Amino acid sequence: MEQLFTPYKMGDIEISNRVIMAPMTRSRANKGDTADTLTAEYYRQRASAGLIVTEGSQISVQGRGYLFTPGIYNEEQVKGWELTTRAVHEKGGKIVLQLWHVGRISHPTLQENHGVTVSSVAVKAENSTCYALDENGKPGPVPVVTPRALSIEEIGSVVQDYVHAAKNAIRAGFDGVEIHAANGYLLEQFINGGLNIREDQYGGQSHENRIRLALEVTDAVSQAIGAGKTGIRLAPFGRLFDMHAFEGEEDTWLMLAEQLSARNLAFVHLSDQQTLGAQAIPEGFGTKFRNAYKGTLIIAGGFDKQSAQACLAKGDADLIGFGRPYISNPDLVERMKNDWPLTEPDRATFYGGTEYGYTDYPFYSK
Ligand SMILES: Cc1cc2nc3c(=O)[nH]c(=O)nc-3n(C[C@H](O)[C@H](O)[C@H](O)COP(=O)(O)O)c2cc1C
Structure with a gap:
């Protein structure tokens, strides 16, 4: 059988094939930022993926950067997500929740008491928008503001927010969690040496200092729910979001890879941003990462069946993440297995709205 469709065990999670549904924000959460029956139907349709990684789900009000994205910090949100985990498990699927703190990609109107947004340092992300109410009270893209730097005490509280969210995810029935340390959000705002010039143990020239928060979150979450149920996503x-090149960039990522390798996590998931409009992971870096990190590796970004098979055959990754193809092909596994044609997704309905462009993409029929 083709490798893409063979079973695999990642930490505590056994999956029936190596096709991973990559996390995708769809901005259709209910009042109170709760996942609901529509969310459950969307993921149920896609349950033949080996593993579903949900859309980013905020760990706290502070971690919220967009209207209509689901949270995982209160009871109502746990109950909302239970509908999804039950639906996916009933169909024999596996699903982990992506834990999200956006950091500076937010706006005071999304924060508790309209508070200032937070990051590693008090530097605004230029040319970046979040999704909030505009001046006319209408939802839309809104430029982000200058955040304030988190204090050391506050960093401790953020770690606890991740732990609380991870425990909630397990209570909601998820098979595990993926810590979102990619794509320009809070944890990457600490890792990036161009941005994070803090002068304490969480920043500056030292790679150790800048990766400290990501590792502290990983360790605290692993301790709370088990390393075999914990994964992390890196880019x-x-x-994205005004992140720039910095000196020693490769060394930072390889040090993080080595550190994660020692932790026996369920997986590390790399996000290649080329199909998101940013640069690709440089040629040759994947092999270096693979040498530094010995555990289960997922790679996502621009794959089709052929390139996924080639990547597995070369040993560059263990599992392949598919993003946009999953928006419009709920039965992506079956379509790839049988070489059936794929449906193209409609960008106009990626974010927000109703069931249109969400749960109404058909399963293949001849
Ligand atoms: C509509 C949309 C929403 C996304 N939301 C998230 C998200 O919540 N978390 C995340 O880590 N990546 C997110 N991504 C990135 C995808 O997980 C994936 O890495 C990217 O789409 C590249 O894969 P692809 O070329 O197969 O689409 C999103 C991508 C799209 C298209």
Whole structure:
């Protein structure tokens, strides 16, 4: 059988094939930022993926950067997500929740008491928008503001927010969690040496200092729910949301890879940003990462069946993440297995709205 469709065990999670549904924000959460029956139907349709990684789900009000994205910090949100985990498990699927703190990619109107947004340092992300109410009270893209730097005490509280969220995810029935340390959000705002010039143990020239928070979160979450249920997503050389190149960039990512290798996690998931409009992970870096990190590796970004098979055959990754193809092909596994044609997704309905462009993409029929 083709390798892409063979079973695999990652930490505590056994999956029936190596096709991973990559996390995708769809901005259709209910009042109170709760996942609901529509969310459950969307993921149920896609349950033949080996593993579903949900859309980013905020760990706290502070971690919220967009209207209509689901949270995982209160009871109502746990109950909402239970509908999804039950639906996916009933169909024999596996699903982990992506834990999200956006850091500076937010706006005071999304924060508790309209408070200032937070990051590693008090530097605004240029040319970046979040999704909030505009001046006319209408939801839309809104430029982000200058955040304030988190204090050391506050960093401790953020770690606890991740732990609380991870425990909630397990209570909601998820098979595990993926810590979102990619794509320009809070944890990457600490990792990136161009941005994070803090002068304490969480920043500056030292690679150790800048990767400290990501590792502290990983360790605290692993301790709370088990390393075998904990994964993390990274975007090496990430450029989204005003992230820039910095000296020693490769060394930072490889040090993080080595550190994660020692932790026996369920998986590390790399996000290649080329199909998101940023630069690709540089040629040759994947092999270096693979040598530094010995555990289960997922790679996502621009794959089709053929390139996925080639990547597995070369040993560059263990599992392949598919993003946009999963928006419009709920039965992506069956379509790839049988070489059936794929449906193209409609960008206009990626974010927000109703079931249109969400749960109404058909399963293949001849
Ligand atoms: C609509 C949309 C929403 C996304 N939301 C998230 C997200 O919540 N968390 C995340 O880590 N990546 C997110 N991504 C990135 C995808 O997980 C994936 O890495 C990217 O789409 C590249 O894979 P692809 O070329 O197969 O689409 C999103 C991508 C799209 C298209």
